[in-house]
Structure formats: structure tokens, C-alpha cells
Amino acid sequence: MRVLVQRVSRASVTIEGEVVGAIGQGLLVLLGITASDGDAQIEFLAEKLLGLRIFPDDEGKMNRSVRDIGGGLLVVSQFTLYGDCRKGRRPSFIDAAPPPISEPLYERFVERLRRSELEVQTGRFGAMMDVELVNDGPVTLMIEAPA
Template identity: 65%
Template structure:
């Protein structure tokens, strides 16, 4: 499992001209899954993300978690995170999990984030989406379960 996390001041996802998910401040998560990812991988990533201290405290140090700041999560499925562009000009996506494996696991990941007390908005699995965000910092991390 691979998650690109971006701290944001605001973000939204639009499908076909309609906003289907939006947050004020928090994290935008681009979530990629591969064939051998399991529920345990999703649970690990959710716990890690919920506990990361990436927001400033009163002294300006990154010392507060998303839950401590009342932040929200915008979670977007993104199979292209497992694209391999080492050969040729067209990336290979054979490492990305098939939808029948990835979608339930993506849903489980989002439920795990909610179980940590986070508000989670999402796009729609497999849809073409327009994602807008105001990156805060910028602060960007890559979380991998393996």
C-alpha cells in the first residue's frame, strides 16, 4: 500500500462538474494498492496517518496530529501510484491491484481512518476525478505499508 499524503488548507474532488467530497483543512491522501495488500496494511497505514504529528503547535513546531487540530481527510483512490515508468514511454500498471481487490481494501482503509475519529471524504473509486487543493507548507509524505 502506498499513500501520498499532502497537508492542505482546503481541498475538493469533483466528478462530472459536481463536488462529491470537500474538506477545509487536513490531509489529502492519494491511495494506491497493490496485489498483495491486506486489511493489516490498510490498518497500519490508517493508524500511522492518524498519529502523524504534522501540524504546528503554539511554538510553531510540527507537534500536533490531525485529530488534535480538528482536521479532515480527503481520500482519493489512485492506481497510478503503482505505475512503473522505468522502461519506454508508457507506464506499466501491472503492480496496481485489480479493482475487485482494491476497492474493498480502499473502503476498509477509509473506515479505519474513521475509527480513529477522523472525518473522511472521498472521491469515487475508478472515476475520472478533478482534485483541487491548496497545499499547506508544502508538507508531503509517502506512507508505505511494506
């Protein structure tokens, strides 16, 4: 399981002209899942995201977490994070978990984040989505859970 996380001033997901999820300051979390992922990876990434100190303190140093600032999280399923581009010109997605495996894991990940009592918004699993964001910094990190 891996996430591409972006510190944002605001972010939203639109599907067919309808905004289905939006946050102000916080984290946009693009979530990729493999078939071998489970509860240990969910817990690791949830705790990492909630405690990741990437927001500025009063001196401008990255010293505060999304918990510390009371920010929001916008979680979007992103199977293309497991796209393998090493061969040819078309990515292979063989490492991405199929929907019957990834959708329940995605839902459990979102529920785990909601237990933090922060605002958690989502896209819609499997839908074509327009994701709009203002990357604050810019700050963008890739985080991978241990197997």
C-alpha cells in the same frame, strides 16, 4: 499499499461538475493498492496517518497530528501511485491491484479512518476526478506500508 499524503488548508474532489467530497484543514490522502495488500497494511497506514505529526504547534514546529487539530481527511483511490516508469515512456501499472481487489480494500481503509471520528470524505472509486487542493507548507509525504 502506499499513500501520498499532503497537508492541506482545503481540498475537494469534483466529478462531472459535482463536488463529491471536500475538507478544510487536514490531509489529502492518495491511496495506491497492490494485490498483496490486506488488513495489516490498512491498519498500519491508518494509524500512521492519524498520528503523523505534521501540523504546526504554537511554536510553528511540526508537532501535531490530524487528530490533535481535529482536521479532516479526503481519501482518493490512486492506482497510478504504482506506475512504473523505469522502462520506456509509458508507465506500467502491473503492480497496481485490479478493481475487484482494490475497491474492497479502499472501502475498508476509508471505514478504518472513519472509526477515528474525524471527518472523512472520499472521491469515487474508479471515476475520473478533478482533485483541487491548497497544499499547506507545502508538506507532501510518501508512506508505504510494510508487506
